[in-house]
Amino acid sequence: MPIKKTDERYNEVRAFYGADGMEVKGCAFDGEYALNDIAAVSASDTTFSASCPLWYDKSVLLENCTVSEAARGALWYSKNVVVNGGKISGARAVRECEKVTVRDCEISSAEFGWSTDGVMLIRSNVKSEYFLRGAKNIYAQECEIKGKYALQYVSGAHIVNCKIDSVDALWHAENVLLESCVIVGERLGAHSKNLTFKRCTVVGTMPLCYCKGLKLIDCVLAEADGAFEKSEVKCNLLDDVKSIRNPYKGVIVVPGVGDIIRDDSKSKAAIMIDPDMKRKPEIGG
Numbered sequence: 001m002p003i004k005k006t007d008e009r010y011n012e013v014r015a016f017y018g019a020d021g022m023e024v025k026g027c028a029f030d031g032e033y034a035l036n037d038i039a040a041v042s043a044s045d046t047t048f049s050a051s052c053p054l055w056y057d058k059s060v061l062l063e064n065c066t067v068s069e070a071a072r073g074a075l076w077y078s079k080n081v082v083v084n085g086g087k088i089s090g091a092r093a094v095r096e097c098e099k100v101t102v103r104d105c106e107i108s109s110a111e112f113g114w115s116t117d118g119v120m121l122i123r124s125n126v127k128s129e130y131f132l133r134g135a136k137n138i139y140a141q142e143c144e145i146k147g148k149y150a151l152q153y154v155s156g157a158h159i160v161n162c163k164i165d166s167v168d169a170l171w172h173a174e175n176v177l178l179e180s181c182v183i184v185g186e187r188l189g190a191h192s193k194n195l196t197f198k199r200c201t202v203v204g205t206m207p208l209c210y211c212k213g214l215k216l217i218d219c220v221l222a223e224a225d226g227a228f229e230k231s232e233v234k235c236n237l238l239d240d241v242k243s244i245r246n247p248y249k250g251v252i253v254v255p256g257v258g259d260i261i262r263d264d265s266k267s268k269a270a271i272m273i274d275p276d277m278k279r280k281p282e283i284g285g
Contacts, residue, residue, distance in 0.1 A: 002040065010034065029053055051090075054078055062086060067093060069108075075100075088112075110147075131166070151176075161283075167204075170195065180283050189214075199281040208233070214250075218281050226261075228252065233269060238279050244271060253277060 002021030009028040016022055017033055021040045028047045033055065035041050040059040049068040054060055057078040064085040067074045071090040075081060081100040093109035094100060099118040106125055113119055113132040121140040131150040132138060138157035150166035151157070157176040164181065170189040177196045184203045189195050194213040203222040208214055209229040216235030221227055228247040240256035247269035255278035260271055 002042075048074060052076070057081075180281075182283060199283065201281060201283060220281055225259075228269070230264070230266075231269075236277060238277055238281055240278070247271070 044063040101120040112128040136155040211231040225242040232249040236253040243259040245261040246264040246267035
C-alpha cells in the first residue's frame, strides 16, 4: 500500500527512499533524495527544495507542484513521468528519463531534459540552455522556448506552433519536423540531417548550413545572409533572402535573392527566382 501524507514537511535526507509508493498533497521536502527508487509517486501542491528528490522512480505524477531552484537534478533515471501545471526550476531538472509528459508548466532549468527518450511538451514556457540536448522521440506543441543551444543532437522530433528563441539551435539534429513555428537565432540547424520546416518563419543570420536532407515548405528566412552553405536542400520560400552561399545540392525556389555567392566548385544546387511565390506563411495555422 502507498504511504499517504498531507500537509507535512520533511527535512531529513532520504525521507522515503525505497518506499513501495507515495501519495502526497500539500507537503514540502527540504532534504535530499526525498522520494527516490519508488514504484509510484503521486504528488499535488507539493514543494521540492533540495537536490535529487525524484530519482529512479518507475512512475511519477506531479500536479501543481513546485520544484525550486535549490532542487538541482530533480528527475533523473525515472520513467513514466507526468507533470501537470506548476513550476520546475533548478539546474538539470530532467535527465536520462523515459516517457516524460509536461503540460501547462513554467520551466526554468539549464540543461533540461538531456538524453531523455520520449518527451511530450504542451503549452509550456521554457527557459533553458542546452534544452533537450541528445533527447529523442520528442513532441512539442504551443510552447515558447528561450535559451542558447536548444535541441542540439536531438533525434526524432515533431514541433508544432512553437516559438524558439535560441542561437545555435538544432545543431546535429536528425529527423525533425517543425510546423507553423517561429525560430529566432543565428546559425540554425548546422550539420543536421533530415530537418523539415513547414510554414515556418526563421529569423537570423547564416541559417541551415552544412545540412543533409533539408526541406523547407512555404517558409520565410528573414535576415538570412549566407543561407544554405554546403547544404543539400529542397525548398520553396515565400519572401526574399539576403544572400545564399554555396548550396551543394538540390533546388531552391525563392521570390528574390539579394546576393548569390558561388565561390566553391561543389556548389551545384539550382536557385530559381519566382516573384510570384511571395506571400506570408500561415503561422499558427
